[in-house]
Amino acid sequence: MPRLHPPEFPVALKSDRSGAAEYEVWEALADELPDEYVVFHRVQWLDRPDDGPPRDGECDLLIAHPARGMLVVEVKGGRIAVDPATGAWRSVDRHGKAHVIDNPFAQANESKHVLRRKLASIPWWRGRPVPIGHAVALPHCAKGGSSIADASLDVTLDAADLTRARASVERVFDFWRLAPDDHWRHNGIAALERLFVHHDFARVPLGVQMRQQEPEFLRLTREQAGVLDVLRQHRRAAISGCAGSGKTMLAVEKARRLAGEGFRVLVTCFNRALADFIRAQLPPPQQARARAGVAAGRGQLDLFGGARVDVESFHALAAAWARRAGVPLPEAHDEEERRRLFDDVLPEALVRAAGELPERYDAVIVDEGQDFKEEWWVALQTLLRDPDHGILYVFYDDNQSLYTGGAALPIQTPPFVLTRNCRNTREIHRWVGRFYRGGAEPEPAGPQGRPPVALRYADERGLREHVRRTLHQLVAEEKVPERDLVVLTPHGRARSALWRDPVFGNLRLTDAWPPAPNHVQWSTVHAFKGLERPVVVLAEVERGGWSRAELLYVGGSRAQSHLVVIEREDAAG
Structure with a gap:
């Protein structure tokens, strides 16, 4: 999946009229685009034209790819229509109310040219071509409808396009034929992230992210309870x-x-x-x-x-x-x-x-x-x-x-x-989904979350060092409360190298619940089936015993917000 900035779509925007449409497009891109893409949400710009006062604005989404370049994407929700006589645009919401809007193609084109000038003025970029195009996303429209007949269909992403977002985005890139040079290919994405990612806020501690995600998980769980209404009889x-x-x-x-x-x-x-x-x-x-x-x-x-x-x-x-x-x-x-x-x-x-x-x-x-x-x-x-x-x-x-x-x-x-996963982040759902062989393919509904972390070790010393560093990072740096964390292993007390010596720095593993201060819960995967924790460290993943797929599915899916897997180097063999 693509790298996302910010990692989570702002919860407050999901219920906003324009924000809800952006969220639909954001979700489609997050679900479909592969790892090499980067997606920025609401990139703000300040333009200083030579012939007038400064102007500020933003583009709804910026899609970047090391071999293809950039696309500025303007998003408009609702049923979009344009009056061919006056050129006036409007959006009709789900309540039937019409709203006057700016021409989305003109907005996207303006943001494209402003960002091109802004990037070209940076010393790193000066004198080099800026590989940038634009597109308009209309998640509630069909290109075959008369409402957007006058728009440029080649750079339009309608509702059907968003169901196959990867192919549709690649089609727009192909239309622009941007041909980035080697300098962009090797350095462009990093330059964009330095320019547009606000580093003071980009690395929110995991413990804070977990608290921010709680209302979303609670809402999803309550919605799932509607199943019981269907089955009442x-x-x-x-x-x-x-x-x-x-x-x-x-x-x-x-x-x-x-x-x-x-x-x-x-x-x-x-x-x-x-x-x-x-x-x-x-x-x-x-x-x-x-x-x-x-x-x-x-x-x-x-x-x-x-x-x-x-x-x-x-x-x-x-x-x-x-x-x-x-x-x-x-x-x-x-x-x-x-x-x-x-x-x-x-x-x-x-x-x-x-x-x-x-x-x-x-x-x-x-x-x-x-x-x-x-x-x-x-x-x-x-x-x-x-x-x-x-x-x-x-x-x-x-x-x-x-x-x-x-x-x-x-x-x-x-x-x-x-069919809906409402208890894991999307990142964990996708990771665990690789080992799902059941019936209907489940759909992710939770917040985006962080990608799971995979660590490898060659021997017991390497295993213990990974566990020590991981626990320290989670508790001391990421501010994860000890009670929101569990270390899972396929081995019982007699075979677990972690349980034989349960002290890791200033933290100690315990099988008691709730854990005492400076203690982290330890459990076997088997004993923890059906339970969950916000953060799971799945360790001692080795050959023998459980099948690897079963262990990673059952153990990995216990994590609600973040997952760390510590696996022996030859475990997948």
């Missing part, structure tokens, strides 16, 4: 979506709504940490309370204490029901016994316990359903008052189903597919 639904599509927050919202209607609800998932997170999202009156006098494990719930919503991981749920019903559970002494306990014994114990106990749920909601095995679905449905027709919602990632070989879901109707 469905007693059973499978909801599929990529990582970042908001499945967990939809599961929480569905639980809230059902509880508000008086239903008794169970929310369950595979990971204990994800269950803890979901529980924390529900208001205290809807949470189940810890049972007094019961020597329970971490986060055990009073499953029958009158609460409207119970939240627990599947295996903790099965163990709690088994204890209550007096179903004996064996101890697991090795990995094989532990695997059998989780895969077979606990699900069977849950079925037996359900046969002994009268309590039932009106609704069961499952998050990260791709991790569930066939026997688990049978056990879960025994907890419903109506096992065949009770309310059952399953949220799952069809891409992770490919990796895990997840069992078929107990819902016969076609899944409802979430």
Whole structure:
């Protein structure tokens, strides 16, 4: 994707009439143009003509390419029309209101000539040709319409052109035949960035950017909740979506709504940490309370204490029901016994316990359903008052189903597919999207964000040095709070080189949540599935264990705003 200045489109402009049109064009360019392009937004200029007072102005967008030159782009939103008799231009907005506007082609041409003079006056550029052309973007018009029949179609980008922005921009460059010289090819982009990028503001600390992005993520998540309105009449639904599509927050919202209607609800998932997170999202009156006098494990719930919503991981749920019903559970002494306990014994114990106990749920909601095995679905449905027709919602990632070989879901109707990523920046979405092999290709909706950072190491010493420098930069220089950061690894405590010696400068890794001051959370990728943090450092990416594609997809998609991947040099081999 192109380098963007500024890296984020200003949020305040998205709701402005002219700014909204610029945002549409900006998004199209950001999605389509390759890495060698650079796009500047609202380049301001001050012209000092020889025959008059100084004039100031700006061009909406400036597109630059080392081998093609520059394009000044003037953007006009709405339905554009021109009166051939008077030459008057107007824009009609979505409410049908007409606005008088300047001739966009004249504006683009003026900005082009002003920038050409300005650049030609710089000592570095003096005496050299300035490779610059102009274009007009009309994102709500069609060139075949009479409204722009008198305009130069060769330099017009209409709504259809913006759906294939790369080819359309290249067409305009071809029209101008700018032929930049070698001096421009090697130095032109850097010169533009020195001239037009305000360096005092260009490098906003990541911690500040994250706070600026929060309202956008919140808005997108709220909009995604509209899916539940569509599914309101469905007693059973499978909801599929990529990582970042908001499945967990939809599961929480569905639980809230059902509880508000008086239903008794169970929310369950595979990971204990994800269950803890979901529980924390529900208001205290809807949470189940810890049972007094019961020597329970971490986060055990009073499953029958009158609460409207119970939240627990599947295996903790099965163990709690088994204890209550007096179903004996064996101890697991090795990995094989532990695997059998989780895969077979606990699900069977849950079925037996359900046969002994009268309590039932009106609704069961499952998050990260791709991790569930066939026997688990049978056990879960025994907890419903109506096992065949009770309310059952399953949220799952069809891409992770490919990796895990997840069992078929107990819902016969076609899944409802979430196609919009609302929890990751566009940069992270594109990076993770390389490893997506699911159904409908997801679309990015979040803020632009920074490109992920990839670091390579040859040995453990190099790994530790990368982690130390990365943590220092993020916390000390980028002002990222420790609690907004997590270090993920595919290895457990016994194999992780980071966990064996968890001290990195003045920071220490911890598996506790929330982390103490000067501590950064450490977790395995497996234990962190379904969760997210604003910043993720995905480290110890090596051969063996997880497939590389699965690891980078699952681990990388945990990052909301920024991702750093620290990978062994031979990992991709």
